[in-house]
Amino acid sequence: MLKAPKNLCFINGAWRASSSGTTFPVINPATDERIAEVPALSQADVLGAIDAAHAAFGQWGALPARERASLLRTIGDLLLSRREEVGELITREQGKPLAESLGEVSYAAAYLHWFSEEAVRVCGDIIPSDAPGKRIFVLKQPLGVAAAITPWNFPVAMLARKMGAALAAGCTFIAKPAPETPLSALLLGELCEAAKLPPGVMNIITGDAPMIGAALMSSPLVRKVSFTGSTEVGKLLIEQSAATVKKLTLELGGNAPFIVLEDADLDRALAGAMFGKYRNAGQTCICVNRFIVHESVAAHFTEMLAAKTRSLVVGNGLERGTDVGPLINDEARDKVARLIASAEREGARVVAGGAAPAAPSRFITPTVLSGVTSSMDIWREEIFGPVSTVTPFRSDAEAVSLSNDTSYGLAAYLYSRDLSRALSLAEQLDFGMVGINDTAISAVQAPFGGIKQSGFGREGSKYGIDDYLALKYLSVA
Ligand code: NAP
Numbered sequence: 001m002l003k004a005p006k007n008l009c010f011i012n013g014a015w016r017a018s019s020s021g022t023t024f025p026v027i028n029p030a031t032d033e034r035i036a037e038v039p040a041l042s043q044a045d046v047l048g049a050i051d052a053a054h055a056a057f058g059q060w061g062a063l064p065a066r067e068r069a070s071l072l073r074t075i076g077d078l079l080l081s082r083r084e085e086v087g088e089l090i091t092r093e094q095g096k097p098l099a100e101s102l103g104e105v106s107y108a109a110a111y112l113h114w115f116s117e118e119a120v121r122v123c124g125d126i127i128p129s130d131a132p133g134k135r136i137f138v139l140k141q142p143l144g145v146a147a148a149i150t151p152w153n154f155p156v157a158m159l160a161r162k163m164g165a166a167l168a169a170g171c172t173f174i175a176k177p178a179p180e181t182p183l184s185a186l187l188l189g190e191l192c193e194a195a196k197l198p199p200g201v202m203n204i205i206t207g208d209a210p211m212i213g214a215a216l217m218s219s220p221l222v223r224k225v226s227f228t229g230s231t232e233v234g235k236l237l238i239e240q241s242a243a244t245v246k247k248l249t250l251e252l253g254g255n256a257p258f259i260v261l262e263d264a265d266l267d268r269a270l271a272g273a274m275f276g277k278y279r280n281a282g283q284t285c286i287c288v289n290r291f292i293v294h295e296s297v298a299a300h301f302t303e304m305l306a307a308k309t310r311s312l313v314v315g316n317g318l319e320r321g322t323d324v325g326p327l328i329n330d331e332a333r334d335k336v337a338r339l340i341a342s343a344e345r346e347g348a349r350v351v352a353g354g355a356a357p358a359a360p361s362r363f364i365t366p367t368v369l370s371g372v373t374s375s376m377d378i379w380r381e382e383i384f385g386p387v388s389t390v391t392p393f394r395s396d397a398e399a400v401s402l403s404n405d406t407s408y409g410l411a412a413y414l415y416s417r418d419l420s421r422a423l424s425l426a427e428q429l430d431f432g433m434v435g436i437n438d439t440a441i442s443a444v445q446a447p448f449g450g451i452k453q454s455g456f457g458r459e460g461s462k463y464g465i466d467d468y469l470a471l472k473y474l475s476v477a
Helices: 043-062 065-081 083-094 098-121 157-169 182-194 209-218 231-244 266-282 295-310 330-345 396-403 419-428 464-468
Strands: 009-011 014-016 023-027 034-039 125-128 135-142 145-149 172-176 202-204 222-228 247-251 256-260 288-294 349-352 367-370 387-393 411-415 433-436 469-476
Touching: 009 043, 009 182, 034 182, 043 135, 043 145, 043 172, 043 202, 043 209, 065 083, 065 098, 065 157, 065 182, 083 098, 083 182, 098 157, 098 464, 145 157, 145 209, 157 172, 157 182, 157 222, 157 464, 172 209, 182 202, 209 222, 209 231, 222 231, 222 464, 231 247, 256 266, 256 396, 266 288, 266 295, 266 387, 266 411, 288 295, 288 396, 295 349, 295 367, 295 387, 330 367, 330 387, 387 396, 396 419, 411 419, 419 433, 464 469
Parallel strands: 145 172, 145 222, 172 202, 222 247, 256 288, 256 411, 288 387, 367 387, 411 433
Antiparallel strands: 009 014, 009 202, 023 034, 125 135, 135 469, 349 367
16 A cells, blocks of 8 residues: 655655745656655755755764664665555656566665675775885775765666665765656655654755756765766766866766677577566666677567567556556657657668657557667667667677767677677677676676766675775874
């Protein structure tokens, strides 16, 4: 049974409306139902949240790591205890099938648990000095106030991944969730309150993104910003970070290739393709954008992919049996429709689906396009929808060069039965993450992140906490 979320911001341990009284609506993308109104905070409210996080930092950063770890574990446990409710809320505001939302809740809790375990393992170094009698100590200390700006595609998991690392490191935290999906993020505030997290340690604020972004970026009190979202906004944040020389983590867009070598197990490749392409209606940063298939198996693999794609059930994510939900909003639908139409105009062939819906529907029929070439928009742009494109290649060298023909460098996939050949190609792929015979590459233990215009910094894993720590060295004579 879904409890009504509070629909207020969580600042300094209390639930607040906007001081200006303004709100904005949250819409279910499957039904157009208005689910809630949440605060559009004023700039003064945002500055108040920054002050609260700053005031809380001294005590939180000095708390024994074991105590921070214990609080994080409790929040993770509380999240799991409300898994069904949070999962349903994610589907209602985001659209993905309920099974995927439930998976996201477990995945988010795993980050909170993981970082509760990492909190107690932040160790410095003692380094031998060349100078007799001198000692060099290296300390790792929390940066201070950390802020996160998160997208709508994994509203709870993206937030938990950042919050877990920040709180474990000893930073206090301000989260600004995407306007499409603020409710599941605000629900995390309820969990922090229930866990008795000290006031000001976690703050969740909603409202106008450019205003909030500018307030966070220009504040000297905010020492760190972690952003997951588009490369376009990431570049803006890099510019804005210059004024205060702020430390950034940027998890930006992707344009993942999926190479199928002629010796691949095609059934296995198909299973990986379906998960790697159509999960979340194709709206993940590591979704396959380009199937790059050896010419000797391209026609067969395309037909297999098309047949399986036609079998997908499109619908409201709350309905049992739904495989693919709606796209998040009208702009997303229009973008995907434009990419399908332009690819067709430029000579791609529709093998499955292809019919973009008329407004106001946001349900796109899963689509397969063959004959896609590197001159097409759909090759260069992140599709972010349930559309597969297939391009044949002749040699391993061509597969690598086609794959690397993008300004992005987040995830890539490669299917082959020959592991040493696959490893050799993986080493040549310009991406932060490569799945070999695997598309389920997100894991709390693994460093998630990209290179090139997909950003910098890593989240999750033993490396993720470093983004919230500063090294300080003591020279003792
Ligand atoms: P987006 O438009 O960049 O939005 C992301 C967040 O940034 C939202 O909360 C948005 O709020 C906010 N924002 C927009 N303009 C801003 C500004 N001037 N200052 C501060 N914040 C601002 O991205 P999206 O379309 O929501 O998300 C999809 C993108 O995220 C894709 O490119 C995807 O690849 C990427 N992504 C990357 C990863 C990764 O780990 N690399 C993971 C998931 C998603 P408003 O909506 O109010 O503008």
